[in-house]
Amino acid sequence: MLKHFLTILDIPRDEARQVLLRAKEMKDNNVRTDLLDGKVLLMIFDKASTRTRVSFEVGVRQLGGEPVFIASKDSQLGRSEPLKDAARVLTRYADGLIVRTFGQDKLETLVEYGNIPVVNALTDEYHPCQIMADVLTMYERTPNLEEIKVAWVGDGNNMAHSFINGAATFGYELALACPEGYKPDNAILENARSLGAKITLTEDPAEAVAGAHYVHTDVWASMGQEEEQKKREAAFAGFMVDDALMGKAAPDAKFMHCLPAHRGEEVSESVFEGPASIVWDQAENRLHMQKTILEWIYKD
Ligand code: CP
Ligand code: NVA
Numbered sequence: 001m002l003k004h005f006l007t008i009l010d011i012p013r014d015e016a017r018q019v020l021l022r023a024k025e026m027k028d029n030n031v032r033t034d035l036l037d038g039k040v041l042l043m044i045f046d047k048a049s050t051r052t053r054v055s056f057e058v059g060v061r062q063l064g065g066e067p068v069f070i071a072s073k074d075s076q077l078g079r080s081e082p083l084k085d086a087a088r089v090l091t092r093y094a095d096g097l098i099v100r101t102f103g104q105d106k107l108e109t110l111v112e113y114g115n116i117p118v119v120n121a122l123t124d125e126y127h128p129c130q131i132m133a134d135v136l137t138m139y140e141r142t143p144n145l146e147e148i149k150v151a152w153v154g155d156g157n158n159m160a161h162s163f164i165n166g167a168a169t170f171g172y173e174l175a176l177a178c179p180e181g182y183k184p185d186n187a188i189l190e191n192a193r194s195l196g197a198k199i200t201l202t203e204d205p206a207e208a209v210a211g212a213h214y215v216h217t218d219v220w221a222s223m224g225q226e227e228e229q230k231k232r233e234a235a236f237a238g239f240m241v242d243d244a245l246m247g248k249a250a251p252d253a254k255f256m257h258c259l260p261a262h263r264g265e266e267v268s269e270s271v272f273e274g275p276a277s278i279v280w281d282q283a284e285n286r287l288h289m290q291k292t293i294l295e296w297i298y299k300d
Helices: 013-028 051-062 083-090 104-113 128-141 158-170 186-194 205-209 226-235 279-298
Strands: 040-045 066-071 096-100 118-120 149-153 173-177 199-202 214-217 254-257
Touching: 013 128, 013 158, 013 279, 040 051, 051 066, 051 096, 051 279, 083 104, 096 104, 096 279, 104 118, 118 128, 118 279, 128 158, 128 254, 128 279, 149 158, 149 205, 158 173, 158 186, 173 205, 186 199, 199 205, 254 279
Parallel strands: 040 066, 040 096, 096 118, 149 173, 149 214, 173 199, 214 254
Antiparallel strands: none
């Protein structure tokens, strides 16, 4: 059966633990396989990327496959060729699509009109590969994820939405602090709660961070929102993760950020470069987790 990875919820909850264990094994044993031997995975990116692009290109090769990168602006997609037309063409050339784009609906169009697996490499709504890797990073330190509190401080954006889905899948407690006007999508939140997720939402960063084992944040203006930077700086005043805020978290709490980071905005220089920061492990785990997600898609 054709598998896609558009959100974390695409991985059934009874398989999620195994995916996590396998990602740890991928990392610890530096696993290389020939699973994707003879397969070409197209990477279509509408937005900039360092980590996602490189970790997927490397990961596909480590599984024996061949990545082909297409910047949309250099293709006919950048000249308004309908996505549903491109989907029907590309599905005849390749064995999978790894896509970074704007609306999640674009991924759904690729699924509908193509006949090959589609992987979400970030949309405006979700960043599931990142949060799967972040869960691995937390799991490495605290294997019992159901006993940890995860704090999200900042925008109710693609990262926040995937953390919300992750709470439903992995059982960690999630406390979100988002300013008025920048809260996560209520339907995503309520869906996760209906699946049993323990999630609170406040406008007070100190309340969300109180006793948290992991404190996450992200840029205040995501890709595509650059012109809102000034307005967002005003709205997010008081949301910087600094030493004072980290001091309210659990003893030995860790700071995490998907990167790239804006020091002096969403995180202070001292927290970002300090002993609580585990951002480089977090970035490394993109590679191991994405190889595992590809294995989950292609192994059957
Ligand atoms: N964290 C992340 O997705 O980074 P890139 O934008 O560099 O891919
Ligand atoms: N929220 C950010 C994440 C970047 C990895 C963005 O969408 O730009």
